[in-house]
Amino acid sequence: MPTAAERLIAFLADQGIDRAFCVPGESYIALLDALHAHPRIDLVTCRSEGGAGFMAVADAKMTGRPGVVLVSRGPGACNASIAVHTAEQDAVPLILLVGQVEKRDLRRNAFQEIDYARMFGGIAKWVGEATEPNQVPELIARGYAMAMQGVPGPVVISLPEDVLAEPCAAPVMPATIPVPAIPAPAEVARLAAMLRTAERPILLAGHAFDRPGGREALQAFAEAWNLPVAVSFRRQDLFPNNHPLYAGDLGLRNPDAQRAAFAESDLVLALGTRLTDITTQGWTWPAPGQRLVHVCAEPRFLGWLFPAEMALAADAQALIAALGAEQPAAPAAREAWNARLRAIHVADTGVRPANHNDGVAFAEVARRIGEIAAPDAIVTLDAGTFGAPFYRKVAWTPPQRLVAPLSGAMGFGVPAGVAAALRYPNRQVIAAVGDGGALMTAAEFAVAVARRAPLKLLLSDNGTYASIRIHQEMAHPGRVSGTTLENPDFVTWCSSFRVPVTRVDSNADLPALEAALAAPGPVAIVVRTSLAAVLPAPTMRAAE
Structure with a gap:
């Protein structure tokens, strides 16, 4: 008889889910084993649960089907919560499968135990928890439908470790998604x-x-x-x-x-x-x-x-x-x-050419990307001031895609780019990220490199949390506190992934963007970005 884990994976495959993202954990070993025996679903192993969740959100944006992410209990679920919030804000269908403590340990403050209904109740559309194996087919079918119906959003399903491994007599259920009413x-x-x-x-x-x-x-x-x-x-x-x-x-x-x-x-x-x-x-x-x-x-x-x-x-x-x-x-x-x-x-769409002593105005980079991007390019954006010109200074034309987090979550850009490059390996995919977000989740670039996904990593380096610095300068001019970053040598860091790296230090280097984007396979582009270009005028002069 199939296990509850096998029933769950069979349901996902029946719904056309062909990819899932995870950071492995012993609390859902049975699910990993069921995926091993199910070649129709590609399992992408990530470096952080937040990165895995962001990949699932982006994949859902690409396909219109729920993104699926698997994490372990406690710390794993906490790390993934940023993706649940992002999916809720973005109206994106997401299924978070959490390996839970064994059912005998539920609500006893066991190692890494969390009550997920309480934890996710304010940001997920629905939270379910299995207490015996025959509930699993019902829960996954209900969760799938909840994620897709009405305004799409995230659902969370808690799956005790022992329940997943037990035989499940209940059959795989179909997903029933109500059709919205049509006005009279x-x-x-x-x-x-x-x-x-x-x-x-x-x-x-x-x-x-x-x-x-x-x-x-x-x-x-x-x-x-x-x-x-x-x-x-x-x-x-x-x-x-x-x-x-x-x-x-x-x-x-x-x-x-x-x-x-x-x-x-x-x-x-x-x-x-x-x-x-x-x-x-x-x-x-x-x-x-x-x-x-x-x-x-x-x-x-x-x-x-x-x-x-x-x-x-x-x-x-x-x-x-x-x-x-x-x-x-x-x-x-x-x-x-x-x-x-x-x-x-x-x-409101023009970019005034300008030269700055402290680097390149990132608006110039965005403008150039807009000019040379492929007709079906996908650009994924992290949160931050560097991304602002992509919203107003670039003219997007479908099938081009601009994928950015409505929640303003830092760390989204690179994992989202990885998911897009895996989903569309024959399209140009650019992941733009600032130096603040880069060291949060850009290690997921390793997934693209390992799979030879043609992701172009575009990294803006201005040594600060610029969005906060701008507000800081407007509220308390000249009183810089907590917003300066001491960065690694990003060219060396990107080179450690064993990919070609293009460096843009001034406007004279901008033509190199075209060759970098046209190169096969994963490529990194590091831009020394002008902070002065985005700061209020008096501070801008001081920064230069």
């Missing part, structure tokens, strides 16, 4: 009438389009109805940035002209977004009095902080498909509105 025809017709008469509409696109087919559906809908499109926080790759209907993103430090224009909109159509703080510019937009239609698959996110004229608990893609039966039309005045929003966005 009368509601669809009402929305269509609103769209036909709006002179200054904005379509705000969110996570619901970050899945296979979503980008194409969004573009076709916007074009059919002549709607300007803004994307929610860090979802620049949902819509072609060079399209005349692209009005920009809702992110950090949006230009005043854009915020003022958006405040004039007479209809905000928010599709598949939770309307969180950054997307709403600190809960200020849509403003009271602006007409809002909010569409989200889970009712709990509707009418939460923003009263909506229409609040539809529906799948955004299903809704726009239903609107396809309506006759699109738009007032003539909308052309001027669309052109105005487009002009405001374009005005």
